[in-house]
Amino acid sequence: MGKKIKVLIAKPGLDGHDRGAKVVAMALRDAGMEVIYTGLRQSPEDIAKAALQEDVDVIGLSILSGAHMKLCPRVLEFMKQYGIGEKPVFVGGIIPEDDALELKKMGIFEVFGPGTSLEKIIDSMRKIVK
Amino acid sequence: MTELSLEKLKAEDVKEISKALTIIENDPIEAKKIVGALDEKDYCVIGLTGSPGSGKSTLTDRLASLFSLKEKIGIIAVDPSSPFTGGAFLGDRIRMKRTSRNDNVYIRSMASRGKLGGLSPSIYNAVELLGRCGFKKVFVETVGAGQSETDIANLADIVLLVLAPGLGDEIQMLKAGIMEIGDIYVVNKMDIEGASRLKSRIEAVLDFSNHRKDVILTDGIKGTNLEELARLIEKELQFLKESGKIDEKRKKRKRFNKLNTVFQELKELPDEAIDRLVEELKKLTGGR
Numbered sequence: 001m002g003k004k005i006k007v008l009i010a011k012p013g014l015d016g017h018d019r020g021a022k023v024v025a026m027a028l029r030d031a032g033m034e035v036i037y038t039g040l041r042q043s044p045e046d047i048a049k050a051a052l053q054e055d056v057d058v059i060g061l062s063i064l065s066g067a068h069m070k071l072c073p074r075v076l077e078f079m080k081q082y083g084i085g086e087k088p089v090f091v092g093g094i095i096p097e098d099d100a101l102e103l104k105k106m107g108i109f110e111v112f113g114p115g116t117s118l119e120k121i122i123d124s125m126r127k128i129v130k
Numbered sequence: 131m132t133e134l135s136l137e138k139l140k141a142e143d144v145k146e147i148s149k150a151l152t153i154i155e156n157d158p159i160e161a162k163k164i165v166g167a168l169d170e171k172d173y174c175v176i177g178l179t180g181s182p183g184s185g186k187s188t189l190t191d192r193l194a195s196l197f198s199l200k201e202k203i204g205i206i207a208v209d210p211s212s213p214f215t216g217g218a219f220l221g222d223r224i225r226m227k228r229t230s231r232n233d234n235v236y237i238r239s240m241a242s243r244g245k246l247g248g249l250s251p252s253i254y255n256a257v258e259l260l261g262r263c264g265f266k267k268v269f270v271e272t273v274g275a276g277q278s279e280t281d282i283a284n285l286a287d288i289v290l291l292v293l294a295p296g297l298g299d300e301i302q303m304l305k306a307g308i309m310e311i312g313d314i315y316v317v318n319k320m321d322i323e324g325a326s327r328l329k330s331r332i333e334a335v336l337d338f339s340n341h342r343k344d345v346i347l348t349d350g351i352k353g354t355n356l357e358e359l360a361r362l363i364e365k366e367l368q369f370l371k372e373s374g375k376i377d378e379k380r381k382k383r384k385r386f387n388k389l390n391t392v393f394q395e396l397k398e399l400p401d402e403a404i405d406r407l408v409e410e411l412k413k414l415t416g417g418r
């Protein structure tokens with residue numbers, strides 16, 4: 001029995017745009033992954049805690065509110081605090097290019113903006129979980 | 131044991147418990163070893179089943195929250211795997227926001243993995259691990275379809291059958307005989323038209339089949355009657371303990387765990403070995 005890839009898809013902060021998060025979650029499910037979706041309005045601590053309890057391979061954050069520069073470092077901080085700082089974090093949504101670079105420096109693994117093909121997202125997740 | 135610290139597990143470390151559950155889900159042989167390395171403890175399993183969308187997650191969240199005031203609570207929320215891709219969308223946490231912040235509650239989502247509509251065979255060891263890691267009550271939420279009702283009855287000490295008005299499948303539930311599986315009947319969404327009618331209907335069916343069981347109306351969103359439901363659960367547990375029935379339930383759980391593990395191990399064997407086993411089995415069963 002091969003190991004299943006487990007992914008947490010979360011929406012931090014007060015952002016109500018959940019279409020992208022759901023589209024990505026469904027695509028990952030259809031690619032054979034087990035996707036845990038925690039719904040809207042999660043605090044960075046909630047997300048880290050869920051990732052810890054679920055022992056996921058990847059954490060995916062969907063942020064369209066513009067608050068990514070505030071939220072991402074908080075999520076990374078809590079992940080360290082919970083002892084899971086090594087898990088890769090993907091971010092998607094409305095992220096300007098300069099911010100994307102900054103986020104990657106901070107420790108975010110990948111950033112995907114609008115129009116990214118779902119195949120590309122699936123492939124990059126498969127690549128890191130081997 | 132693969133990169134797992136037994137000391138940390140015994141100290142009930144959350145990260146270690148999470149890692150152990152992943153191994154248990156992926157490897158039945160390792161699962162047996164991990165669980166076997168921990169001391170057996172006293173705990174109970176409460177199953178929630180019933181129509182999709184009837185409010186199982188919402189109620190689990192509420193109940194776990196109430197019980198967590200005095201003890202550690204574990205939750206395993208099962209959702210179906212796609213039979214085609216093997217993938218799964220596990221969404222029960224959306225309705226478990228209350229307890230996801232509670233340090234006395236541990237939530238784990240689990241896909242049914244291959245068993246159509248049923249529970250993953252690894253659920254027995256997953257539940258047992260939580261029991262041995264100090265969780266006094268383990269809630270198991272499962273969608274009430276296909277095989278899962280009988281599975282949950284084999285696994286749990288108490289089964290809550292959660293129904294709600296307006297979902298349109300209550301009648302099928304009544305017909306399909308799944309009424310026998312519940313120990314406590316919960317008519318959730320009492321704020322919606324038709325709830326009391328559904329309650330009377332269930333009571334009538336239970337009367338007819340001579341089952342003396344509690345039927346309770348709840349509102350999962352407002353929390354109405356949730357303390358009463360928690361009390362019914364404690365009452366039922368008390369009854370199981372005093373009557374000694376709890377031991378039968380535990381034996382049954384262990385038996386099904388063993389059967390499941392054996393089946394997993396058998397699947398790895400070559401055909402000749404299976405043929406030999408079938409011959410041996412014939413001797414045990416008298417040739418049937």
Ligand code: B12
Nearest residue numbers: 015016017018019020060062064065066092093113114116
């Ligand atoms: C649809 C939409 C809405 C809908 C949302 C419906 C819903 N339930 O999702 C409604 C009408 C409700 C809405 C409301 C608002 N919106 Co609006 N909305 C949009 C719009 C037009 C499309 C978003 C969308 O659904 N795209 C389709 C999905 C599939 O794409 P996506 O989310 O980008 O996802 C892709 C990638 O980003 C990536 N991805 C996304 N998440 C993740 C996660 C992971 C893990 C990975 C790997 C990848 C990934 O993969 C996906 C596939 O390629 C955008 C503009 C735009 N073109 O993006 C504005 C936009 C996001 N909205 C905006 C605003 C301002 C608002 C409002 C504040 C407007 C207002 N003043 O009231 C409100 C706020 C609502 C709230 N509570 O948060 C701004 C945000 C500006 C900013 N961030 O700086 C945008 C960019 C419009 C604009 N140009 O100004 N909105």
Ligand SMILES: Nc1nc2c(ncn2[C@@H]2O[C@H](COP(=O)(O)OP(=O)(O)OP(=O)(O)O)[C@@H](O)[C@H]2O)c(=O)[nH]1
Nearest residue numbers: 182183184185186187188225318319320349350351
């Ligand atoms: N009106 C009303 N809605 C409720 C009540 N309890 C839960 N809900 C809502 O019913 C919907 C389904 O609730 P869940 O708790 O997710 O139900 P579930 O049985 O776990 O659903 P599945 O896991 O998908 O089978 C959600 O939108 C809840 O907010 C209630 O008492 N009254």
Ligand SMILES: [Mg+2]
Nearest residue numbers: 186187222271
């Ligand atoms: Mg649910």
